[in-house]
Amino acid sequence: MEHQEMIPHLFRTEYSKIVSVLGKLVGFEHIEIAEDIAGDTFLLATETWSIKGLPENPAAWLYTVAKNRAKDHLKRNNIFFEKVKPGIQRSNSELHEIEIDLSNKNIIDSQLQMMFAICHPLIPAEAQIGLSLRILCGFGIEEIADAFLSNKETINKRLFRAKEKLRKEKVRIEFPGISEIDARLETVLTTLYLLFNEGYYSLSQNTTLRKDLCMEAMRLNYLLADDPHTNKPPVNALLSLMCFHASRFDARLNQNGEIILYDDQDTALWDENLITQGEFYLNRAATGDKLSKYHLEAAIAYWHTKKDDTAEKWESILQLYNQLLQVEYSPIAALNRTFALAKARGKQTAIIEAEKLKLTTNHLYYALLGYLYTDIDNQQALTHLQAALKLSKSTPDKETILKSINKIQEYR
């Protein structure tokens, strides 16, 4: 990797490791200290490396500096005695005993525990995603603002409030107990799912950033799947879902960051390796007695990795959506189910079902009706597509709808 590209990437991954380990040590009360120390470390690295060049082992260099800074800080501010080892008499010799464990195992453990602390049901999902991006993924405030199509001030406020809340409620950076882990894991998985979707469906034009968001969600999910505490069926199912979706990442956007619809994608650009991984994790998810929505969504995504339109494919997808909607209703699942119904049972059947949905504020609802009426009643199709165009907000959506309108008009 080029020097210029490598440093931000390195900072991002190492930031999260250092903040998690130090954060675990000092708790949420002092999380800012952990963040400041990591920030200072990178500042020093940028200055030093630009003069002396990259050290042989940049990560080790960062850890040494971070450790020393942390020790200094803890010493200076009495935090060590108040927080880390209360009750110990202050003496110089003991200060040298401050252990800051930056071993691989402790880094991973700390990151996992931090994940549970951040993805806490006490704070809103949006704040969980923001904090995850900052602390677990090492994203800058500006990048987070860009991903949320927001500004730095709003994001800063959101993160500040979330940290305050976690502090006030004395949320600890630790693994939940065995009896709670499934419920807490559900919140963590929801956040990872939203984080991935933020990248996958974001309106941000910054394609690299969007891909990074997806990759980070996957990295965190891998950590969960690799750890015996958290290697549970829904964790594997979500990871499988992400792998299948990510396999189409390069095929679904053109060079301008515009969406290429599934039917028009170049399958040569689908990542076979990720598809294989998705299958691996889907198999691993197939244990236990609970079918999560991630299982169903992963199975749907699996069928989408098969491009050929077979009766089996669409029948399977339809039945999976039938099940998914019973587990959790969402307008998008209802629309997708109706699309699958059209493929499996024909457009006439699907039109009857579509009109029952009455999602009259959703542009995708009218886009679906437009699709279903195309070649059956083109006048109706156009009316629905015009309604879709009126309701749609983003430029890529408008362009997609306009293409469908033009297609119908060409045939007239």
Place this chain on the structure above:
Amino acid sequence: MPTGSPEEMQSMTKQWMDWIGSIAAQNKLVDRGNRLGEEGKVLRPNNVVTDGPYTEIKETLGGYTLVKANSFEEAVELAKGCPIFSVGGTVEVRPIDQM
């Protein structure tokens, strides 16, 4: 118990799933409910217990599904797609009175 060839059974299952899926897609499903087994016990006053559902009535309750609807008409619309009609069954739409 439903009878028929595996293909018929599968097609029947699909019809049920499509019907439930359709209600769920309208966000009107509360609980898909369950089928009820044919056997049972009937309890009467004074500890009288007999086998089987009521034998006096021709129709026995075969299963239930909970839906949410703003009116009887809406609930009746949802019930119209029930595959039980294809095997000669009927559907009864009843409100739940909150206790």
